[in-house]
Every structure is written in structure tokens, then in C-alpha cells.
Amino acid sequence: MLHKRLAWLACGLAFALAGCSGDQDPTDPPGSDVEPPTSATAPDFIVQPYLQAPASDQMTVMFETAESNAEIWVRPFDGKGEFTRVSAESHSLDGLVRKAPIHQLSSNTLYEYYVVTKVLGEQRATPRYAFKTWPQAGDGVEQARIIALSDTQLDRDEYAKVLTNVVNQGFLQHECDAAQPQTCAENIAAITISGDVVQVGGNRQHWREQLFGSLAAITPYVPLVTVPGNHDYYSDAELRLYRSYMAPPENGSIGYEDKWYYLDYLDLRLVGLDSYSISGAHGAFNRDTLAVQRQWLKETLNDAEVQGKHFVLGMFHHGCLSEMWNVGESIGSCEMVAELEQYSARTGAVTGHLFGHTHAYSRGQSRDVNHLWLNAASASGYIEPLDDADHQAMQIRDYDTFEISRSEFGYNLLTFHFGDAPTMTLERKKGGFDGDTEFAVVDSLTFSVEDNINLPLVTAGTGEQDASAVELGVQVAMPEAVRAVHWQVSESAEFDGAVFDIWGNRTRRQNLYYGPADEVEGNYESGYVAIDTQADADIFNLKLSDMLNAGPVRVGGDDYYRWNKRYDEQNSHTSSYDAYAGQSRPELALRPGTTWHWRARVRDEHMNWSAWSDVASFDIAGTRTDNLIVNGDGEAGDMSGWDLQKGMMNAITANDNGGFGPAEGTYYFAGRGFGKGAPSDCCEEQVIQEIDVSAYATEIDAGHAYAEFSAMLSTWSGADEPRLQLTALDASGAELEWAGDDVLTSNSSQSWEARQVSGQLPSGARTLRISMGGVRKAGNDNDVYFDDLKLFLYY
Secondary structure, three states: OHHHHHHHHHHHHHHHHHOEOOOOOOOOOHHHOOOOOOOOOOOOEEEEEEEEOOOOOOEEEEEEEOOEEEEEEEEEOOOOOOOEEEEOEEOOOOOOEEEEEEOOOOOOOEEEEEEEEEEOOEEEEOOOEEEEOOOOOOOOOOEEEEEEEOOOOOOOHHHOOHHHHHHHHHHHHHHOOOOOOHHHHHHOOEEEEEOOOOOOOOOHHHHHHHHHHHHOOOOOOOEEEEEOOHHHHOOOOOOHHHHHHOOOOOOOOOOOOOOOEEEEEOOEEEEEOOOHHHOOOHHHHOHHHHHHHHHHHHHHHHHHHHOOOOEEEEEOOOEOOOOOOHHHEOHHHHHHHHHHHHHHHHHOOEEEEEEOOOOOEEEEEOOOOOEEEEEEOOOOOOOOOOOOHHHHHHHOOOOOOEEEEEOOOEEEEEEEEOOOOOEEEEEEEEOOOOOOOOOEEEEEEEEEOOOOOOOOEEEEOOEEEOOOOOEEEEEOOOHHHEEEEEEEEEOOOOOOOOEEEEOOOOOEOOOEEOOOHHHOOEEOOOEEOOEEOOOOOOOOEEEHHHHHHHOOOEOOOOHHHHHOOOOHHHOOOOOOOOOOOOOOOOEOOOOOOOEEEEEEEEEEOOOOEOOOOOOEEEEEOOOEOOOOOOOOOOOOOOOOOOEEEEOOOEEEOHHHOOOOOOOOOOOEEEOOOOOOOOOOOOOEEEEEEEEEOHHHHHHHHOOOOEEEEEEEEEEOOOOOEEEEEEEEEOOOOOEEOOOOOOOEOOOOEOOOEEEEEEEEOOOOOOEEEEEEEEEOOOOOOOOEEEEEEEEEEEO
16 A cells, blocks of 8 residues: 555645646555545635536636635545545636636546645645536436526625525525535536626626625536626626636637637537627627627537537527517527527427526527527516516517516526437526525426427318408317417418418417506516416417507518617617518508418427418408509610609619619619719619509598508619608698608619518508619619519508
């Protein structure tokens, strides 16, 4: 035994000079037991030990202390052999934050560890802590449990104990055993925080007290996985303190390694992203950051696809859509959601994204793929005041995407089951404020990929219908197994062109949202009580006319709100993911003289859709006019039918424009140039055509006349700006407001885009004016192109 003890002493001496790793020897006889480090005085920590960058073969232990010569002693839990000793290096400019990456560990193994320091030659050691490495394939692990939080900042003194209560009364009572804290390491793979980790990122005491002080009972045992939020940037634009305290895997883009990253737990990939620099107004001057992160995300998802990941979760702070605080939404976040949804569509995997920013719990799911939307808040930040009428008027919207919103404190437990039948289960546990610490499950949902054979059969909604009383109906063999119904309505029997999807708030079993502010029960401590707007609803019958009277149904549904935010400062850019490029979308109107085709499918409790029903159709009695526009396609070869107001418009062919041809026929309209001359003024063109509709005055004034205006638009390079508008005028020539008076434009380059507006004509309308033209912003020719203009009246 002497040679082994000498070897260990030699190793200790070498470690002091250059570091050393002592591997345990399972063949050691009982007499060779190595005692753990002990001391009369424990290390004096500013921040207690916590874990970062978990993997199957490594773990990083971090802490903050002014004491020197700090190192980690680690070995398998309840082991008797030698410790591996790892020096803790500085991870902050002042040297107080220490980081000890521990490598060459065994997968799916519980380890014990101690932090050892020296003060004036005296050794100081902590009690025993524990962590568990993540598994690798072949370890026989069948599930993982992750706790999801957001907005752990302390923004009001009365909430000082909320996060501590979430940990001590929630995690340590319901997810593991406080008396045996190593069970937390065994039961919980990670704790995620989706941003706003502290109140002011540049305030060090907020890190030490608000975050680590509140989490100290569990962070020595369970890895902390975070992304930054806007509060973490406050007073610290370079994230100096965030980057001092956090040490995620360095697998992000070059130069952004610690701003976005990913972690793999068997078939789960967790992708951490930074949404602050691409949110709201920030997106306007951080285009490069947005592009770099988006490209990295694409590559990371492609790699996940190659590896066959059954689960992918994105994690960022700003919501794409946020029911309880609309101003917190970000177009950049919606682009990341779109990438995750596309991964699910390509692979059939279950995906999702964890976010915060809004201090409320919201849970939703994407319409066409198995994708979870989880607002994981609030773990400490003040909860949204749903009893405030001004807040309701300015900040909330009941999105179809979300099934439940609850303004309250609490945490979320995600359980992943791996294997041949993978599933992801969410449980929401409410509580945190003193007196509200039962942490009862208030919402749960399981995603699994399986067949849904509950085929709907059409029961109502065929033949001629009164436009004011259209009702569609289906039935299924197992109605109790249906969570939601998705209806599609289109003028095309093939469901191409404009398709209207009716799905969400009014077509599912439940929809938890808030009533008028003066009727909302609850308070800012225990939360505000949501109501089920779908209580006793018959989801198998759709009263389509009543729905249209209540509000518009647009092509794409909530997709419109992804790219068109409530406030101008949020509309940071026109997203390439928006099929309508920021333009208005067709709205469903049951116009007289039209035939509509429809079908339905049903979703089960585990988010699986059935096949579509057979296609049915109904007719709306009435008449459609012929196209009322004269020479709307330029096929006259000139501008006949149009009156010039500014500049110059031409009818041109592909030969006049470098081979770029019309959408249909031989000719199309363009601005000045193209070998046809140019006026001396710069740089706007406009022609108009006024169409007399006084013959339909009776129908218009009775509210029974609808206009549908459509055209094809394009440009050469996206630089010049086409403008097309349909305006309603009264008998005196005064303009009238109506639903279809949006200015239509396009930035498409040498590719025709369809644009359309429609709606009920306003009472008193006697003339419809079409204005066509645009502004030259580059080059000599005004590359604003129009073709195939059509205007129909339905009455």
C-alpha cells in the first residue's frame, strides 16, 4: 500500500505545479479507502457552487470566492477510491468567479464533489455535493426531466421570497427529496431560465442575491441552463457579468460562442439563443447578428436531423406571440420559431420553444406540426395585471395559437420519454408567493406521434346557404377523443390559392383567457383567474357567419401577427418568412354569387391530426360582375382606359425589359423608361381609372355589395417601390374608409407576386378609383411592374 500512497502524494505535488488526475482503482482493498476532505471551517463563498455545461463525459463546477488555491475533488458517489482534483480557474476580470471544467467522466453516473480552498495555509472544504452526468446511447436511460423557468429577476420587494419558495417548497418537495439533495441530481437533468435572469445585468449584487442566493439549495446538484434577456443587458451592454457567471458549451458561431449554443441529452437537443439583439427596434440595427444566428440555427437543426433527434427545443427570451403583453413580441423570435417548425415538418419530430419576457404562463401549440409554445414565466418577476383595464386595452390579444394563459407564479416540468414511442409531457405547477406554495398541477399536455383514425364525416354545410347563417358540421366515431377541430374554407376545390384556416380559440375544447378587467378575480400575489371561453362549446359545429361578424378571418390565421406587430417599433424588418411580405392578406367574405369548398380534420389529446374529411361545398346566392377594369392587363398595348396623373406609365413586353415577361399574355405595365422616354420630373408615376358603381347603389347602401380587387406585382431588383390602391368615393368625390383601401406593394425581384384586397363596400360609395404607379429609387428606369388587374363586385 505504501507505493500507492507515495504515488498519490507525488501526484498531489505534481498537481500543485501542473495539475493531476487521479483515477480510482476499484480493486483497492478496504484499507485503501480515501477519506473526503474535511475542515473545521467551510470555504467562504460569495456565490455557492453551481453547475454549467452538462454532458455525458463532463461537467463544470462554478462558484465565487475570494479564497485562493480553489479546486474540486470529485469521484463516483459513495466511492471509496481516490479523488480527481481539478483546479478552479478564474472566470471573471476580478478573479472572484471560478470555473472548474471536469472532463473524462463516465456517462449517466452520479458523482460526489467537494470544493476545497486554502486560507493562510489552512485547508477549507465544503460538505459533500453531487451531480450526475448526462447519459449516452446504450446506458439504458428512458427519460429525462427538465424544469423550465423564466424571468427570475426580482423587480418588486414584495416578491423577494417567490423564487426561494419555488425552489424550497416546489423543486425540493415535489421533484426531489430535500433531505437527500443528491436525489435532485438523479431526478432533474437541468433547470432552464429563458432570460431576464436578474433585474439589472450590470448589478453584481443582483446576481449574487436575486439569482444564486435564491437557487443555492439546488444549483450545486442540478445544472443551470440559461439564455440572456433584456434585463441581463441592462447596465451591461456587453454582458460582462452574464458571461462571467455563465459558461455554456462553446459551440456557437465564431465570435458568438457564449451567446448561442446547444446541448444534447440522448434524442433531445436543447438550443439556447439570444433574442435581445434582434428584438423590436434592436432588429433594425442588428441585421448581421440576426443573420448569423439564424444561419447557425439552420446548421444546428440540419445536424440534429442527421443525428435523428426526436426532440428539439429552442430557448430564448422574447416571445414570437405573447397573449398577455403584446409589446414584448419580436419578429426575429418568430423567424426562429419558423425554423423549429420546419424541422418538425421535415422530420416528424416533436419541437417547441421556451420563452419569457411576458410575466405570465401561456401554453400553446402550432397548428400543423407537433410544436409546443411555452411562456415559462413567471418565477419571480411581477405578474401581468389582468385586472387593469388599460393593460387589457393596450397589451393583450387572444391568439388562436395559445390554449391557456394564466398570469401567475410557478414553474414547469418537461418530461421526455425516449425509445420507440417518444413522448414529451408538460406539467405546469402554480405557486411561489407566501401562502400560495402548494404547487398544484394546473395544466398538462403530452405530445406523441401516433395515428389518429378518428375521421370526421360531414353533417351540415352543403347546398345553397344564406350568407348570414352559414353553419358547417361534422361528426366522429369517438368525440371524447377530440381536442380540437381544424376547418378549411376556399373558393378552390383543390385548396390552392387563398385558403382560410379556422382553428384555435373557437374550435377546441378549452380556451383559458381573461374576461373584462373589472370582472377578473385574483390578485398580484396568488395570480389572476382566467376563464374558459369554450365552456360547453360544441366544437363539431361551426357557425361561420357568426364568426365573421365577430372579427376577420385572414389567410394564415395567427401567421399574420407573427410578421405584423401591434406597435410600429416592433416591426423591425420585413421578414423573408412572411409569404405576404408585410402586405395585407385576403379576408374571408361570404360574397353573393360565390361557391365555397370546405373540409375538416380533428386533433386528439396527444396533438395528432386525423386525415381530412371529404370535401363539401355550399353556394351563396347572388351575382358576380364581370371584371370592371378597362385594359387591366395592358393587352391593348398602350395605356388606354387610364388617366395620367404624374410621371409616365407604359405597357411593355419582355423585349423591352431584358427578357422579364408578363404574368399573363404579352404586355404588362411599368414606369418610366424602357426605351419609351422619361419625363423631366423625378421620380414618381401615377395613373388612375375611375369606375362608376352607382348602378349598384341599392345593394351598396344596404350592405350587400362586396368588392374584390387583385393584381400581380413585381420589380426588377426590389429597389423601386410599386404602389396600387383601390379607393371608394361618394357622390361628391370624397374618399370613404373601407376594409380594402390598403396600398399594395411588392419588393419581389423579377418574380410576380399576387396581391388582393376585398371587403364590403361602404354605404354611399358611388365610384371606385384605382391608382397605379410607384417611386423610382434607383437606376434610370422605374421598375414598378403590374399585370392582370381585376375588380369584381359581388351582390
